[in-house]
Amino acid sequence: MSVFCDVPLSAPVAVFQLTQDFNNDPFPTKVNLGVGAYRTDDGQPWVLPVVKKVEKVIVHDDRLNHEYLPILGLPEFRAASSRLVLGDKSPAIMESRVGAVQCLGGTGALKIGAEFLRRYYNGNNNTKTPVYVSAPTWENHNAVFASAGFEDVRSYRYWDAAKRGLDMSGFLGDLESCPERSIFVLHACAHNPTGIDPTQEQWRQIARVMMRRQLFAFFDSAYQGFASGNLERDAWAVRHFVSAGFEVFCAQSFSKNFGLYNERVGNLTVVARDADSLRRLMSQMEKIARVTWSNPPSQGARVVALTLNSPQLFDEWKDNVKTMADRVLLMRAQLKAKLHALRTPGTWDHITQQIGMFSFTGLNPKQVEYLEKEKHVYLMASGRINMCGLTTKNIDYVAASIHEAVTVVQ
């Protein structure tokens, strides 16, 4: 008799199941608009030219070895990453109250931040502090905070399905009525899955309420540069909160903007009120990292550090990022144009108003099922599509398929 006989089978992660179904589908014009990774116009993964270049530099550098990194990670990576999101001239950095933990992608940064907050925020080991995530949000947010020990993960209103935009009054209402010191997970830009971001004025309002009600700001920044093509613009919200005096956590991912998905490059930037608090905080972060992965992987961090710290490579990288962002913007423009030309029922402005990799099309689950089964176009049950899955070669087919789904299925 197995000691594992009572272990239940867990359901597969939806987005990966979708890709698997897509892979198993032999239909010649199938399209995968599911998992969030960039694709070229040929529907291929793209290793950024600057990444390829830097990988070669690394492999030929005989001064490098494979000795353990410090627990908190590669120092030049951590510093450059924090500078990237907060700005080179960030007063908080100059005041020595910014720290960072190199982590395993955005997920790892969220995890370490969550583990820390559960232990040391709002009391000691206060598992009851409410954690608010947007409705909807990336499907892993809830699980990361729950597995870190938080018992009360709630949603704040965000997506207004009727107007296909931000439910600002609902959002502000939740900020006003939640318990003080609640933790709020905010998407720095390119909200996943809706693609709808607050405007700068809306962010200012959000910040004012959060400051007054002593709410904790935990930013998830997975698309800096990738959203608008502009690094500063995509970091505006985070920088605003810091300049408004917040202490914040910012989980940064370099999976998308460096295309380094599988090297797990992430950074948890921590902004504290003063250097002493920061020091104590970082010492506890070390303890958490030590019992989770001991110290982080080197390869991806080296690639990012070398790139960010070299003016020439940094420029080249910004260019590569703009290439990706521009293709996405082009696909957005073209999809909307084609749906308009087809006179597909409904409004489609949201396709170009939304930003980043994802679009919440507004398609309902039945229409999504139709697209998958009848048209072999794969997307999330929520109606979320990955714009990167669109190419000049398949966009007509996708537009026509959406048109069919919307007119045939209600």
Add this chain to the structure above:
Amino acid sequence: MSVFSDVPQAPPVVVFKLTADFKDDGHPQKVNLGVGAYRTDDCQPWVLPVVKKVERLIVEDCGLNHEYLPILGLPEFRSAASKVALGEDSPAIKENRVGAVQALGGTGALRIGADFLRRWYNGTNNRATPVYVSAPTWENHNGVFTDAGFTDIRPYHYWDAAKRGLDLSGLLDDLEKAPEHSIFVLHACAHNPTGTDPTQEQWKKIAEIMKRRKLFVFFDSAYQGFASGSLDKDAWAIRYFASEGFELFIAQSFSKNFGLYNERVGNLTIVAKDSDNLSRTLSQMEKIVRTTWSNPPSQGARIVSKTLNSPELFAEWKGNVKTMADRVLLMRDQLKTKLLALGTPGTWDHITEQIGMFSFTGLNPKQVEYMIKEKHVYLMASGRINMCGLTTKNIDYVAQSIHEAVTTVQ
């Protein structure tokens, strides 16, 4: 006022503090016998030639990209790693009841295994299941299992300070007295920190009791190949337990035997009674991984996988491993010889009887302090030395220093 104002300062991890003190020391003859990483006879880190070769192959391979690995990791890495531990002809593998989770070094493998056991072993979420670790053991074992939620971590007798060897009767007694279903963390070979392993006969006795008393076997295998120079020899205990029908976990690290410390290459091998239990277990492992690091880093796993799966590279790697193991054995031999020649009080047979990277010298804390302060020879307060820190150039000085410490300080 900072929300972090009550966060206490955590003490630094001892072994890294030791290395930091060593770095700050200006003494020309200083020696670092602390942290566990291999050093050449020039006291330099060593990137294995086969690793350098494979890294070049990887960077030149245009067929590779950076797309996310599956949650459980690179399939060819996982299967090759499990095969290395269990053997080419492993019946368990042939019977499809062996699975694996690519993890972040040995630490990550222990962590995922511990997280799983706390959730699903011996009931559901049974935090009270006792977890036994050897006295002494790697300092992070306790932290990892505690952080995974276990509330009852206990030592089992292991090191006999008086006879400088294994306290077998104490160990067997603890096995007899432990509550049924307790989890035991066993060192597969090259016990850290004592270097003292059970003999094959002793392992058989241990296994007999563990089977009878339904104790769970969790192997920590960080030195396969590195200990004796032979992969098969170092895996004897693991393979014996597998052949005896145990279900078990093996946390494998490729940090030392591949010298890939900073790429975090590890594997949690799972041996279950049958493939059905295995697949349910793996599905739950996926859930845990998803909320910890989402999916693992590619670089190190690719290197190990390419190497293990190519007969030529595999042979080359075994040669590199033997080089390291042989140098350690030489240093053991020479240190004992020199201490005997100096007539240093005490017995020193344990230096050559112990195996692997570490030796428990038997020096007491006062003698250790003398070594550090007066002789600038850095070692752990427990008396543990890293044999890799010894070279033909410093071994006379170290032997002399030990002699002084033992004769001057009691």
